[in-house]
Amino acid sequence: MRATEQAHLLIRKAVKPGDWVVDATVGNGHDTHFLAGLVGPRGRVFGFDVQEIALAAAAERLGGQSQVKFIHAGHEALEAHLPSEGHGKLAAVMFNLGYLPGAPREIITRSETTLNALGQALNHLAIHGLVTLVVYPGHPGGDVEAADVRSYVQQLPQIFHVTRHGQINSPSTAPELIVIERQGTGSASARKI
Numbered sequence: 001m002r003a004t005e006q007a008h009l010l011i012r013k014a015v016k017p018g019d020w021v022v023d024a025t026v027g028n029g030h031d032t033h034f035l036a037g038l039v040g041p042r043g044r045v046f047g048f049d050v051q052e053i054a055l056a057a058a059a060e061r062l063g064g065q066s067q068v069k070f071i072h073a074g075h076e077a078l079e080a081h082l083p084s085e086g087h088g089k090l091a092a093v094m095f096n097l098g099y100l101p102g103a104p105r106e107i108i109t110r111s112e113t114t115l116n117a118l119g120q121a122l123n124h125l126a127i128h129g130l131v132t133l134v135v136y137p138g139h140p141g142g143d144v145e146a147a148d149v150r151s152y153v154q155q156l157p158q159i160f161h162v163t164r165h166g167q168i169n170s171p172s173t174a175p176e177l178i179v180i181e182r183q184g185t186g187s188a189s190a191r192k193i
């Protein structure tokens with residue numbers, strides 16, 4: 001099963017109608033569409049992307065579902081765009097890293113902003129909420145980002161349960177799903193090791 005499909009499988013179990021969720025990398029809007037269906041009209045989906053072309057494609061796919069708010073900004077601005085009612089209440093945050101399929105590959109997600117956004121997402125995650133990250137070590141820049149995400153999640157406090165999902169017989173360049181579940185209260189600051 002592909003990493004993106006596995007992410008959907010787990011998110012489907014964690015998100016219910018009325019929940020608040022974030023799509024941290026909207027791209028062509030497949031994940032946004034999926035999340036909008038899960039939370040329904042009473043829920044909220046906040047979708048971030050730095051590329052206008054991506055948000056336009058996603059908006060077309062979604063056809064004006066009122067529970068979705070598209071935000072033309074980097075996911076590192078998550079907290080600034082999340083209304084206070086959503087603080088600490090996110091049921092899910094999805095990151096599908098890398099570049100927009102079919103677009104020039106100069107615009108890719110990068111470690112510094114990804115980890116900044118991940119820290120904010122974890123701070124606003126509800127108990128039993130999930131963050132999913134699909135990392136792509138197979139493209140230039142994606143290898144560094146995947147390694148940085150892996151070492152960041154290893155140092156999270158134990159209120160976060162971290163799992164890595166991948167086939168053990170797949171190449172090291174294959175996409176990988178990393179899932180973080182909040183299991184207790186407290187901040188996401190990495191513990192000292």
Ligand SMILES: C[S@@+](CC[C@H](N)C(=O)[O-])C[C@H]1O[C@@H](n2cnc3c(N)ncnc32)[C@H](O)[C@@H]1O
Nearest residue numbers: 025026027028029030031049050074075096100
């Ligand atoms: C692999 S695509 C996402 C695919 C998407 N989830 C879908 O379902 O179609 C990665 C996206 O991340 C976006 N991106 C790059 N840097 C970003 C940032 N700092 N904040 C938010 N999005 C970013 C890119 O523009 C690109 O559209």
